[in-house]
Amino acid sequence: MKVIVDNKIPYIREAVEQIADEVVYLSGSGFTAGNVRDADALVIRTRTRCNRELLEGSKVKFIATATIGFDHIDVDYCREAGIEWQNCPGCNAGSVEQYLHSVLLLLKRRKGMRLEDTCLGIVGVGHVGSRVERMARSLGLRVLLNDPPRADRGEAGFVDLSVLARECDMITFHTPLNRNGKYDTFHLADAGFFAELQRKPLIINTSRGEVIETLALLDALKTGRISDAVIDTWENEPDINLELLQQVFLGTPHIAGYSADGKSNATRMALEALCRFFHLQADFKIVPPALPPMTYSSDPEEAFLQVYDPTRDSDALKRHPEEFERLRGNYPLRREIVSSAIGGGRETIF
Numbered sequence: 135m136k137v138i139v140d141n142k143i144p145y146i147r148e149a150v151e152q153i154a155d156e157v158v159y160l161s162g163s164g165f166t167a168g169n170v171r172d173a174d175a176l177v178i179r180t181r182t183r184c185n186r187e188l189l190e191g192s193k194v195k196f197i198a199t200a201t202i203g204f205d206h207i208d209v210d211y212c213r214e215a216g217i218e219w220q221n222c223p224g225c226n227a228g229s230v231e232q233y234l235h236s237v238l239l240l241l242k243r244r245k246g247m248r249l250e251d252t253c254l255g256i257v258g259v260g261h262v263g264s265r266v267e268r269m270a271r272s273l274g275l276r277v278l279l280n281d282p283p284r285a286d287r288g289e290a291g292f293v294d295l296s297v298l299a300r301e302c303d304m305i306t307f308h309t310p311l312n313r314n315g316k317y318d319t320f321h322l323a324d325a326g327f328f329a330e331l332q333r334k335p336l337i338i339n340t341s342r343g344e345v346i347e348t349l350a351l352l353d354a355l356k357t358g359r360i361s362d363a364v365i366d367t368w369e370n371e372p373d374i375n376l377e378l379l380q381q382v383f384l385g386t387p388h389i390a391g392y393s394a395d396g397k398s399n400a401t402r403m404a405l406e407a408l409c410r411f412f413h414l415q416a417d418f419k420i421v422p423p424a425l426p427p428m429t430y431s432s433d434p435e436e437a438f439l440q441v442y443d444p445t446r447d448s449d450a451l452k453r454h455p456e457e458f459e460r461l462r463g464n465y466p467l468r469r470e471i472v473s474s475a476i477g478g479g480r481e482t483i484f
């Protein structure tokens with residue numbers, strides 16, 4: 135079996151080389167029709183568009199994407215061509231929760247936001263959104279949830295987007311990018327959405343850039359219809375809107391999911407899917423490397439931000455927006471540590 139693997143997927147080499155007869159590593163954008171033609175399977179990230187142009191006439195039977203999102207896979211074409219695929223549901227949801235948790239602490243410290251007086255709206259309450267909900271409630275925020283697919287399945291506890299627009303001081307997006315159908319999310323936040331907002335909320339996007347219409351967001355920022363924004367996912371990555379980048383409180387290069395824990399989950403799940411598809415024994419361990427010991431502050435919030443402060447990623451991108459892909463590609467994967475594990479005294483962990 136010949137497998138082509140994205141060369142930025144961490145912790146994968148030893149395991150995949152045991153599983154496959156031949157392994158070729160390529161950059162995400164380096165997958166071409168020519169070099170996938172004789173491959174049986176691809177293990178990719180968001181940077182490889184899997185569509186007719188790439189796959190027609192190839193031997194590829196299976197694609198594993200080591201990511202939660204799968205909007206880079208043309209699922210209709212794959213069905214037509216008989217190509218199976220698998221994403222890694224929930225693999226890095228903990229990492230996005232960590233990112234949001236740090237953002238809330240920064241808003242409290244730097245903008246004086248009183249979290250217990252803040253109403254947070256969560257749009258899309260799946261693997262990530264439900265973790266964000268729990269974390270935000272534990273910090274004392276009031277939370278409103280919007281998830282029409284879940285509401286339509288008869289689940290309770292959801293409200294319309296118009297209620298979030300009326301009541302929320304902060305709105306965070308956690309939907310997939312659906313480009314059509316009843317639950318289309320392409321430009322879900324458009325000029326009409328921003329016009330409805332009553333409380334000048336802060337907008338957070340860690341889902342997919344295309345869920346928010348960039349120019350409408352920029353206009354809402356300039357006209358004061360929203361108070362600020364935290365943006366990790368952008369339209370047209372890596373050629374992002376530079377004016378928006380310089381205006382937002384935090385602008386990061388699509389790294390909310392980049393913890394070592396999330397990446398190792400993704401690698402393990404992608405290889406398990408590959409083994410299931412080809413009926414092979416899944417006999418490997420994927421473990422993130424241990425990090426050197428560190429000493430943490432006795433203040434739990436300070437310690438949480440020592441573990442991960444998105445300001446450093448935002449400052450790096452604002453200084454060098456042209457390095458969007460390099461900042462992602464060479465990212466020093468962080469660890470996910472919950473604040474309860476590091477509170478209560480100066481301690482050394484890892």
Ligand SMILES: NC(=O)c1ccc[n+]([C@@H]2O[C@H](COP(=O)([O-])OP(=O)(O)OC[C@H]3O[C@@H](n4cnc5c(N)ncnc54)[C@H](O)[C@@H]3O)[C@@H](O)[C@H]2O)c1
Nearest residue numbers: 203258259260261262281283308309310317340341390391
């Ligand atoms: N920035 C990052 O690094 C990063 C990391 C992980 C995931 N993501 C992205 O975050 C998003 C959420 O991931 P997830 O694992 O929670 O996905 P998920 O599929 O588990 O949950 C998505 C939720 O959105 C809901 N939804 C679908 N259409 C909707 C609509 N029109 N309006 C409101 N809700 C809708 C679904 O019912 C579901 O509950 C995805 O776009 C994923 O690609 C980004």
Ligand SMILES: O=C(O)[C@H](O)[C@H](O)COP(=O)(O)O
Nearest residue numbers: 179180181201202203391392
């Ligand atoms: O969908 C996901 O899992 C995330 O967006 C993930 O962080 C994307 O990472 P990439 O594949 O671009 O490295």
